[in-house]
Amino acid sequence: MRHSVRSLALSSLLLSAGHCLADSDLRPVVNASVEPLMQQQGITGLSVAVIHKGQVQYFNYGLASRDTRQPVTENTLFEVGSVSKTFAATLGGYAQATGKLKLTDPAAQHLPTLKGSALERISLLQLATYTAGGLPLQFPQAADNADNMLSYFQHWTPAYAPGTQRLYSNPSIGLFGYLAARSLGQPYHVAMEQTLLPKLGLKNTYVNVPDEQKPRYAQGYDKQDKPVRVSPGALDSEAYGIKTTARDLAHYVIANMHPQTLEQPLQQAIATAHSGYYQVDGMTQALGWEYYPYPIALQALIDGNSTPMAMQPHAVGWFATPHAQPANVLYNKTGSTGGFGAYVAYVPAQDKGVVILANRNYPNAERVKVAHAILSALAP
Template sequence: MPRYLKATYFKICGIALSIFAATPLFAQMPTTPQEKKVDAVAHKVIALMNAHQSDSVYKLAGEAFKQQISLQLWRQINQTQLVNLLPFKSITFKGSQDGINKYKLQGNVLLALNISLDSYDKIANFTFTPYQDEVKPATMTVEEQQTDAVATKVLDYLNAGLPGSAYAFAGEKFRTAIDSATWRNITDKQLAPMLPLQNLVFLGSKNGVNKYKTGKLQFLMSLDKAGKFEVFAIQPYQEDAQKAEKVATDNPIQSHLDSVINKWLSAYIQTKGNVGLSAAVYYKGADHYYNYGETVNGNHQLPTAHTLYEIGSITKTFTSLLLARAVTEGLVTLSDPITKFLPDSVSANADLKAITLKQLSNHTSGLPRMPDNIDASVTDLNQPYEHYTEGLMFAFLKKFRLTGTPGTTYLYSNLATGLLGVILEKIYHKPYDELVKLYITQPLKLTETKVKLTDLDVKHLAQGYNEAGIPVPVWHHQSTKAAAAIKSTAADMLQYGKNQLPQFSNPLSKAIALTHPFTIDDGINKVGLSWHYLYTDADPVIQHTGATGGYRAVVCVNLKRAIVLVLLTNNASTGDAMGLNLMTALEKALPQ
């Protein structure tokens, strides 16, 4: 599910962490009475965690902590996420600030621990962040200065409480992912508590993305061809140090194409924290495959064109293809109201009657990005969609109220595509995974593209890693399968991309052709049925990105020049945005 704006709060162990202003900390031993008191608790907590006595740790927590994290949630966090960090082999005191002790933890992942006590000497704050040492500023090139000028203006507006003025500097790709209403919601609820962001230190740039450090946060920004920002991210600070050893790849680096690919992908995979990737390119009638890194961090096993990855929201293009097939078969029309296919108790809501199937597919239905009743269904923070049932979806829809006219305003919605999948199941009288297999993967001979994975499939699955480098599972879905549930390989996704080209005849050609013509063009977003166009590209280029808890993916198809790019990564960093930039680079570098 595309998200170019990263959450301000860093989530590790499923807890939204408080980020504290960074100042140099030189003390190596607790000296004040308070530091020593907190230090004793910190060492006790780490010892209990290493002994897997999570309930005993919880007994040391104060009321403020317990109000945020219940015992049941604490146990769930320990069972699903904290266990991946253990054991902690060493704990090193790094200083304190405002009563908060900071430690360097050496374990499976290098972490910083921040811990403080309340007035009753119970744990008040207990948070982990990726551990990093202080950094020095870098000098700027002309291009970096241009990006810096925009970054300064945007942050000035945000610091002044003017998010609308900051959004005026957003480019087409960013606006496609984050509309103005979502931007306002994010800035109000997430960014505002962190402002003002000051004393930025420029660290350098990579692939056109400027990187800054402010306190314990990093700020990323890049510009598009129009000088508007394309990447905007505020995250916990992560060092971009290069890996000591050269990462393995099967790229022969013999052709011009090989060299262009390697320039982009080697820089990405050599960065600490990025584990593995598979890329595929169709150019001048030939398929090219490139793999870098590892399927599991430390296993020294290079991915292949047949390694499975989650593809996230690229699933939406499959869902819209199912809709297009239903149209070509005469089962529905794009203008059919969704209430025609919903239970009477849901269709009775007058606000739903003006929404059509097409609007679910092109993100103009007016439905929100996510329903407001999904959070209550989450029991495992690694599985945000696992228990969101059709019943919960319908319960939300019964009370939904429109704030605009359907079909007029673009608002990216995972809920809308999830609902479209539920409706398609009712139209075809089959579950979503069977629909994908029967009507898409079998006709297109995509034998490695799955909604459900068998035990054998799992053996070919690249392990996904979140932003902290912690292994995370693939997402499980119920009513939201149609929005992000598909797993696939570079080989299959390249064939899927090639079948979007008009010169490739296949059993779904008529339905595929129906998904391409844009159904909305508001000057910022140009969208067919799920497929988004690269708006600033001179050629017609359809694309979709995907983002899950541990994976990033992108597929781009230049319909005029017959170029297809697929990029799949098993880490939740910037693989999707980098893939879009790589497509632009390929178009510039490759001869017509």
Template structure:
């Protein structure tokens, strides 16, 4: 009886609490809506004006402006947003950008001013783990085999992942490992001929094309980009100090994406570069206003690499994919690296987003040079091993040229042409990664050690942790 009375006594209190919680959530969402509006207009001061004293004490306006300008606005406009959770005064919102989703944590003080405003990688929605994963390998025959299996199977058991392909060169031995399935439910393992989107690893091929044209005397790294642009664009004074090298090492000051791509992406939300033309690219550049001078800081720019590829094609007189085939793939024997796989003879694994849902392969159009290539573990291992050779041919000199230091990006990363360079112990490691809405890739190698790690997935679940764990295990075992 007492238990029933307690429940009755509590009933009138619960709706009042719910109303108060709901009101706080509504206020939190209202403040977020203001932030989203000002973010898309890049009105940094207006966002900062919503902050409370605790937030302002921890982050000055100047520091806040730097973070927004260098790290967040380059992502482009927020295409859509949704509240994922609200608990104890803190809302977590998923933000959908063209390239990748993020989440923002927003909490308010007692005056409904911003107290916590934190951007994070989107954690994703929980998906049940798989109980069984296909693998191509028999039981591990070495300690490294066993370690790779454990790391790969942990990744592959995530409910939204599908195919995973790994390649390793170590101690004079080349090994490949395959897990999962190339299409959801088909029970078909990937193999050495399965193509994956490699995303921004394509930039290293673009940088090699640039270094090749430098090696063969067709241009110079320090040439101003305006030497190769039409007059309607070249007359923009904000472009005239940018060089080809600045495009290749992400120090041009150009944003990550052009602002005018938003309208194009709205027509193809799952294929955001589709339909973005050279005319649109030139239209943006003609009115571009610099906020960061060239050679001042590292600002990762897909726009810069799209433009670089356009210039290289103009100089060479052929489309990007033909350049890649003639200059890199044919000499190295890369039979399955291409922008346009042949439907009758080359199989590309279907791609899946972070929720495990199938999504289209991307169409890059004017941005082809920044992320359009598809490749295999076998080809990328061959590509990595080409970096191990003492250069003799023009292509080998070009590969070596991409590994030359061009810029220091604090705290500990050097930049070559496309390649990021880190000293791990006493080994200099060159690396790049990539990702689309439906694929993830990682490549790292050491020419001195003649060691390489390749990881490819047909899911938008990053594989960097898989690749770096394997890399660290190899380095620790020497």
């Protein structure tokens, strides 16, 4: 199987190579996890970025497209699905840091057409943490378009008292991102591509892939091995619409682990996105991100990213005040579309993280196993 490894020196954070596994040491660890996975899951192409002590190593496997036979590189664009939610969360934190909104604001305060609806009693924070009262995982088919989306929210009736149950939901955090962009006076894709992404230094991350970049856009493959890419839907950009590269996501992880290198509003935005608001079993819900005490047993991390966590309601007990980033935790987020699967995990206190991007949607548990093995191989 074709693979390559490249290293990127990050001058502002670079530490001596003696503090981390050498390239030749890490390669067998990554290969031993990835190569059997690709065969078992029928994955055409996959890219891994490993971040450790100010260095990034890239491990690339297979093809971006079977038709063109173009190999995967760290500059291949992948759909990252719900990893996009962490960008929406950071945008909301940025809007708060610049005085455009407060997370405690009622959602309807930022969109007059929602006045008189249940959203008058639901906060932006509840939308961002999936506790609005039972918004579903996906929009009903009739509402899954820009024309009908607002009407759906106007007539939606909560199944639970707001703030009492976590039910993972694209409409919930999608509306949060939509309202955050409105507070900044911009459509979401403009707020993301012209404000947040440039400030984060992400030059190859998009909501809408420009025509000149489409040759780098990997082809996704569905469960029947048919070519597929993400379809338009209501709040798709906010909930699952980001396309990016392993190189840019590695840069994003570094920004999250070292926000002091960013301008002040972004430092505050990341602190807001990293804060813990409540706990469900061993998982603490932040904004977009979810975190766990570290080190963590493999099974506990698999359980936290399981289907029941995504599909079933869970009672929540809010912290009296948001918990600032604890000393030893692992932040993570999975993401999927019809033809792509992504996973991002990082441990700020140990300055290490991993990005895994594939042009096939495969089980979260398998992504977690690969990431856990890699992170465990890296010295604290």
